Amino acid sequence: MSIRHSLLALLQDRPRYGYQLRIEFEDRTGASWPLNIGQVYTTLDRLERDGLVRNEGADGEGHVIYNITPDGLAEVRGWFTAPVSRASPPRNELAIKLALGLTLTGVDVGAIIQAQRGVSIRALQDYTKARRDTVAQHRPADTARLLVLDSLIFQTEAEVRWLDLCEARLMQLANPPR
Structure with missing residues (x-):
């Protein structure tokens, strides 16, 4: 930012x-x-x-x-x-944590995923409630706040979906096909 x-x-x-x-x-x-x-x-x-x-x-x-x-x-x-550049995306601490966790012994990556999913779902609930409360106020000036909340909701939904994918990949590693 x-x-x-x-x-x-x-x-x-x-x-x-x-x-x-x-x-x-x-x-x-x-x-x-x-x-x-x-x-x-x-x-x-x-x-x-x-x-x-x-x-x-x-x-x-x-x-x-x-x-x-x-x-x-x-x-x-x-x-x-100017459009926001996608050439150098911001560092994602969670992605770094999971990538490093997978390459080190003694790190329970599944537990990291579960803990993060809980935090992300709570945040998603909070953002959704804040959006609902903002819409209920019917003030034109709240459009900027709604745009920000929508962005946070979409990002958090994407994070939860990505965590699901990470968990599925962990299961594939634990149970390789024969």
Whole structure:
């Protein structure tokens, strides 16, 4: 996830300080990916260094306000128009854990699969409930939250299906055909 581009996108609306950016990001994404406030300010410092935002000074309450620059606007527009690259997919900790577990002695990969399936099914239930609750509120502004929840639901469903496949492959290893 690009925190850099997300903060630039939020600054298109109006200048903000770090905590406002954090709250806006979490509100607009349904709090699915909480941001550490330190990460927000570190990213803002880098954006300022790179000439994509400028520090407008402090407001009356001591908050440092950041504004997007023309270069920052060009950067975020480019981000929105470019597809997300699939060339270098993010690391999947679960896939790495299972791959390594299969190659090491003393690792119960079946137990890893079962434990993960339980966690994934609970998460799927939570996402589905959150989606149902959001739909019940009938607010147009919730469309962004619904998109994020749908993405999480689909990803989690795919993970559960993949875990089923992993378990089937383990059974094939344990019972090779004659």
